[in-house]
Amino acid sequence: MNHNHAGSSILRGVGSYAPARKLDNLELSQRVETSDEWITTRTGIKERRIAGDSESTSDLAVEASRRAIADAGLCVEDVDLVIVATITPDMAFPSTACLLQHKLGIPKVACFDLEAACSGFLYALDVADGMLSSGRYQCALVVGAEKLSTIMDWEDRTTCVLFGDGAGATVLAREGDGAEMLGFQCGADGSNPSLLQQPAGGSLLPASNETIESRGHYLKMNGREIFKSAVRVMERAAIELLERHGIDKNELSHVIPHQANARIVESLSQRLEIPMERFYCNLHKYGNTSAASIPLALDEAYKSSTFQKGELGLLVAFGAGLTWSAALVRF
Numbered sequence: 271m272n273h274n275h276a277g278s279s280i281l282r283g284v285g286s287y288a289p290a291r292k293l294d295n296l297e298l299s300q301r302v303e304t305s306d307e308w309i310t311t312r313t314g315i316k317e318r319r320i321a322g323d324s325e326s327t328s329d330l331a332v333e334a335s336r337r338a339i340a341d342a343g344l345c346v347e348d349v350d351l352v353i354v355a356t357i358t359p360d361m362a363f364p365s366t367a368c369l370l371q372h373k374l375g376i377p378k379v380a381c382f383d384l385e386a387a388c389s390g391f392l393y394a395l396d397v398a399d400g401m402l403s404s405g406r407y408q409c410a411l412v413v414g415a416e417k418l419s420t421i422m423d424w425e426d427r428t429t430c431v432l433f434g435d436g437a438g439a440t441v442l443a444r445e446g447d448g449a450e451m452l453g454f455q456c457g458a459d460g461s462n463p464s465l466l467q468q469p470a471g472g473s474l475l476p477a478s479n480e481t482i483e484s485r486g487h488y489l490k491m492n493g494r495e496i497f498k499s500a501v502r503v504m505e506r507a508a509i510e511l512l513e514r515h516g517i518d519k520n521e522l523s524h525v526i527p528h529q530a531n532a533r534i535v536e537s538l539s540q541r542l543e544i545p546m547e548r549f550y551c552n553l554h555k556y557g558n559t560s561a562a563s564i565p566l567a568l569d570e571a572y573k574s575s576t577f578q579k580g581e582l583g584l585l586v587a588f589g590a591g592l593t594w595s596a597a598l599v600r601f
C-alpha cells in the first residue's frame with residue numbers, strides 16, 4: 271500500500287522487546303498473599319516480565335526501536351524525531367528519548383518524552399502524526415517503554431500482581447509503504463488524580479524520609495473505580511472516533527486495547543458489541559505494561575499475520591490522569 275495523504279502518516283514498522291525474566295503467578299504467591307486462581311480469574315494475567323537490575327527503561331526502548339527501524343527497512347539516520355511515552359523514565363531528566371537517541375546513534379534531532387500514563391503511546395502517535403503533517407519532520411520513532419517493576423510496592427497485593435516491564439516501538443513516516451493512520455481521539459479528566467498515581471518524588475512531595483516511610487514512591491491505585499472509568503472512557507473514545515470518520519464498528523477487523531485486565535477488555539467488547547474474536551490480547555504473558563502495552567500487542571498481533579491489507583483496526587487505551595486515547599488504522 272502506498273498512501274501519501276497530507277495529515278495521515280504511514281506506520282512503516284513495529285517492534286517490541288520484553289525482558290527475559292518471567293515472574294509467574296505461582297512465584298508471586300510466595301511473595302504476597304495471593305494465588306494463581308485469584309489473579310487469573312480477576313485479571314487474566316498469568317505471568318509478567320521483569321527487567322534486570324542493570325536494564326533501564328531506555329535499554330528496553332533500544333531493543334524495541336532497533337526492531338521497529340529494521341522492520342521499516344530504514345536506518346537510524348532516517349529518523350528525525352524521537353518521542354518516548356513512559357511513566358518510568360530512566361531519570362526525571364534528561365528525557366529517556368535523549369538517552370535512547372544516544373544509545374541508538376540517531377542524529378541530533380528533536381527528542382522528548384511524553385507522559386500520559388497507559389494512554390501515552392497513542393498520545394505520542396497523535397503528536398508525531400501532527401508534527402509529520404506539518405511537513406517539518408519526515409520520520410518519527412515513537413516508543414512506549416516501561417520498567418514498572420521499579421515503582422511497584424511488592425508488599426501490596428492489590429497492585430503488584432498487575433504490572434510488568436516491556437517496550438514497543440513504531441516508525442511513523444510521511445511517505446512509504448505501511449499501514450495508514452486515519453485519525454486519533456485523545457482526552458483527559460484530571461479531576462481525581464488520586465485514583466491512580468505515584469504520589470511522591472515530584473515537586474509536590476519531593477523525596478524525603480517521610481515519603482519513603484509512607485511508601486509514597488510506589489504506584490497507588492483504586493482498582494475498582496479505575497475499572498469502571500476505563501470501560502466508560504474507552505467506549506466513548508472509540509465511538510466518537512468512529513463517528514468522526516463515518517466508520518461503522520462492524521467494519522473493524524481488529525481491536526487492540528490497552529492490556530490491563532481481561533475483564534475490562536470483555537466489558538468493552540460487550541459495550542461496543544464487537545465480538546471478542548476481533549480483540550487482541552497478550553496480557554496473560556506480560557500483565558499491564560502501561561505505555562508499552564499497545565505497541566507490544568500491536569507488534570505481536572501484526573506479526574501473527576492475521577492482518578489483511580486494507581483491514582481497519584482500532585487501538586484504544588486509558589490510564590492515569592485519567593487519560594484516554596484511540597486511533598484508527600488501515601492496515
Ligand code: UT7
Nearest residue numbers: 303304305308312388427428431493494496497530531589
Ligand atoms: O492501566 C490502568 C491500570 N489499572 C487498572 O487496570 C486497574 C483496573 N482495576 C482492576 O483491574 C481490578 O479492579 C483489580 C484487578 C485491581 C481488582 O479486581 P476487583 O474484582 O475489582 O477486586 P476488588 O478490588 O474488589 O477486591 C476483591 C477482593 C478484596 O477482598 P475483600 O475486601 O473482598 O475481602 C481484596 O482485598 O480481593 C482482594 N484482593 C486480592 N486477593 C488475592 C485484592 N488483590 C488481591 C490479590 N490476591 N492480588
